[in-house]
Amino acid sequence: MVASSDREDQLKRDRATRNFVTAEDVARLAGVSRSAVSRTFTPGASVSADVRHRVQEAARTLGYRVNRLARSLISDQSNLVGVVGANLSMPFMARQLDELSRALLKRGLQCLLLNAAEAEQGVAPLIELILEFRVRAIVVMSGSPPSSIIDECMANGVRVILVNRQDTDTEADTIISDDLGGARIAAERLLQAGCRRIGVVGSGARTPTQIRRRVAFTDCIEEAGIKPAVWASGETAYETGMAAAKGLLGSHDLDGVFCVTDLLALGFLDGAHGTGRRIPEDLSVIGFDDIPQSAWAPYRLTTVRQSMSDLTGSVLATIEREMHGKAISLVHEVLPVELVERATVRSST
Amino acid sequence: MVASSDREDQLKRDRATRNFVTAEDVARLAGVSRSAVSRTFTPGASVSADVRHRVQEAARTLGYRVNRLARSLISDQSNLVGVVGANLSMPFMARQLDELSRALLKRGLQCLLLNAAEAEQGVAPLIELILEFRVRAIVVMSGSPPSSIIDECMANGVRVILVNRQDTDTEADTIISDDLGGARIAAERLLQAGCRRIGVVGSGARTPTQIRRRVAFTDCIEEAGIKPAVWASGETAYETGMAAAKGLLGSHDLDGVFCVTDLLALGFLDGAHGTGRRIPEDLSVIGFDDIPQSAWAPYRLTTVRQSMSDLTGSVLATIEREMHGKAISLVHEVLPVELVERATVRSST
DNA sequence: GCAAGCTTTGCACACGTGTGCAAAGCTCCC
DNA sequence: GGGAGCTTTGCACACGTGTGCAAAGCTTGC
Structure with a gap:
């Protein structure tokens, strides 16, 4: 026991200049080759x-x-998946990240999260950084990467x-909910x-999702011979919805409003209450x-649901096939x- | 141009068996040593x-x-920071992750996110996994790691x-908000x-934060000679707050309630509205x-604020000092x- | 006990990078 | 032109692991 303890102490001192225990250390203590440890x-x-x-x-x-x-060096790849997102505390995005990170871990993949909140030069530099980690895939939840960086990823x-x-x-894979539908x-x-x-009601954000929803809705309404009033400024936030209510309802006698996100709609509802x-x-x-929050008692918002689990499932399926x-x-x-x-839309006329 | 193009094509074929370009490939094309590329x-x-x-x-x-x-292999360390969290779509946790991931990236650190939502054996296995990536630090936002795994990290x-x-x-560093205060x-x-x-109002969660807040509040109220009614079951969710309102207000004529989280309080408020x-x-x-959401118009909740930026700042300062x-x-x-x-607490008597 | 076949083992190399160091190269001054 | 001093370069090794392969070891059947 004394000899064994001295040997262990000696082994620990041998690696004192580096933090982590190596297979070599284990091999010495076990009295086998380093190869046996690896196997x-x-x-x-x-x-x-x-x-x-x-x-x-x-x-x-x-x-x-x-x-x-070291292990990843041999295979030229890690089990890392880069995930790029911004506005991570917004309800929808938070849910998306929650489910995606959960599903990745379940599949033995690790989530390398890059917050694009302050990506002033777009997400391309973040993707370049992610590539240096030899990830298996990159999931972009925010931002629009230029085709040049996507081509590089594919290469x-x-x-x-x-x-x-x-x-x-x-050349990227795309998984979207049916915004047009x-x-x-x-x-x-x-x-x-x-x-x-x-x-x-939209916001000042020029994201594809919001533009698509707004334009598609506008087109449908115009097909019915109606010219909808449009709000499209401010951040995609509760406060913008409230401002839109005050702005639109102050100048239009509307009887129906579509908000391109629930968060805008909740703010709009609260603003509309303020107008009586x-x-x-x-x-x-x-x-x-x-x-x-759309189901909360003050709101009970009628809305269009995009299935978070479907989205996540498709992302994972794509990664796994690859x-x-x-x-x-x-x-x-x-x-x-x-x-x-x-409860926020009238029954049929 | 033709010769140059042929040479590039040949170089690309040389590495066709592996995905990523290496310094060796660059050195050949540039006509220098691989060492020059590295430098x-x-x-x-x-x-x-x-x-x-x-x-x-x-x-x-x-x-x-x-x-x-490969680069990290030399230094025995990556610039990765492991982050363990659960309930990532809950407002408070989502905000915490948003700010932490943002701050890490700003400091040149990368966030390796491990979602502990389905960690049935606690967070220790997740921490073991994180250690394999030779992270610089591990931030635990959810779960209570046993001291054995923390000792291993420190070692x-x-x-x-x-x-x-x-x-x-x-032996872990701890950064908490003043729950007692x-x-x-x-x-x-x-x-x-x-x-x-x-x-x-608490929940069924036996997390240190919630227990601490509930017990401290109870102690203070009892110092004033009052025995508070307690609710402590269900998930830490809006719906539990609502159930607590119906449960407590059905059996007690209360005139003041403390909810250990805002999310519980918002549900409680909506449940209380339902009792007239x-x-x-x-x-x-x-x-x-x-x-x-506490500032939203239907709620305007009076609350105790813990500063997210202070929390994040302290975490980063600790990592950087190390x-x-x-x-x-x-x-x-x-x-x-x-x-x-x-607006949810009366003015002074 | 011996041969055949299977299992296990350690050596030496690969993976892609950074770096110590000796040698080569360059610049400046006398 | 030569010497001194500085800069740059490529070689060879390290980092920590997985693996091909030859050799060693083990097991089974005759």
Whole structure:
């Protein structure tokens, strides 16, 4: 016991100049080769039960953890997946990241998160940085990467998956919810409710999702011979929805409004309450996303739901197909959306 | 041009069996040694302007990105920081992750996010996994790691920083908001408002933060000779707050309630509205956290704010001190909180 | 006991980078 | 032109792991 303790102390001193225990340290304590240590920690590799036991004991004693960086060097790839997102505290985005990071871990993948909140030069520099970690894939939840950086990713065998952003001139995979279909659902629902003086609330953000929803809704309403009033300035935030209510309802006698996100809609509802209008009797309001707060008692927002689990499932499926060497062509997936009827839109006329 | 194009094509084929461009590829195209390539991409290393230019041109042509995994192998450390969190879509946690990931990136650190939502064996296995990536530090926002894994981290030179969780028997750094002081503020504010029939709403979660707030508040109220009614079941969610309102207000005629989180308080407020009580005339409600939704028009919740930027700042400061080799003793930091007066607590009696 | 076949082992190399150091190269001054 | 001093360069090694392969070891059947 004394000799054993002295040996362990000596081994620990031997690596004092570096922090982490190496396979070499374990091999010395276990009295085997470094190769045996490696084989013990490599599933399916050949090692005798006796050696395996001695190695595991030594590893436990020393607190050895395989160095994934070194391991990844051999395969030229890590199990990292880069995830680029901004506005991570906004309800919809927070939910998306929650579910995606959960699903990645479940599949043995690790999430390298890059917050694009202050990406003044766009997301390209972030993607360049991610590439240096030899990730398997990159999921872009915010920002629109230029095609040059996407081409570079593809050249390096790294899939880029755009979530809810669609740029038709890139080589990236895209997985989006059916914004056009959702906007049509919203338009039809308002028309069905008898609304004829209609508004649409967006924000100052020039994101593809918001523009797509606003334009599609506007087109549908104009097909019915109505020219909707438009609000499109400010941040994509609750406060903007409230400002839109005061702005639009001060100058228009609207009876139906579509907000391109639920967060805008919740602010709009609170602003509309301040003008004395009754919801939905005087004014119907419909949103898009179905964030948790939309179901809260003061709101009970009627909205178009995009399924977070469908989105996440598609992202993971795309990554896994690539991982299993099944070369696939670009994925362009449009996920269905559905109407969630609550209390902010009148029943049929 | 033709010869140059042929040479580039040949170089690309040479590495066809691996995805990423290496420094060796760049060196061949630029006609220099691989060492020159390395020096070109190492700040402060000696390389002539001519060689530097040729290397950079070749790197751009081939799309070369330094392999951070290999680079980290030399230093036995990456610039990764492990972040462990659960309930990432809850407003408070989402905000914390948003700010932390933003600040890490700003400091040249990368966020390795591990979602602990389904960590049935606690967070220790996640921390073990993180250690394999040779991270610089680990920030734990959810879960209570056992001291054994924390000791292992320390032995490997990895700081573990617990945020808003305090276990006095561990070697981890802890950065928490002043839950005791905040609970005292809430208690005093309700007493000052003249409340004498007081309740406290927690959840079924046995997290240190919630227990601490509930117990501290209860102690303060009992010092005033009042025995508060307690609710402590269900998830830490809006719906639990609503259930607590129905449960407590159905059996108690309360005039003041402290909810240990804002999310519980918002649900409680909506549940209280359903019982016909006026806020704050009949019933004062105070929360803890100051999430964005607390300022929304239907709520305007009076609450105790913990400063997210202070929390994040302390975490980053701790990581950076460690990075700069300034060996410091354990950090135990308690950040001040403050009362945010809105509309849910009566004025003074 | 011996041969055949299977399992296990350690050596030496690879992976992609940074760096110490000796040698080569360059610049400046006398 | 030569010497001194500075800059630059490429070689060879390190970092920590996985693996091909030849050699060693083990097991089974005759």
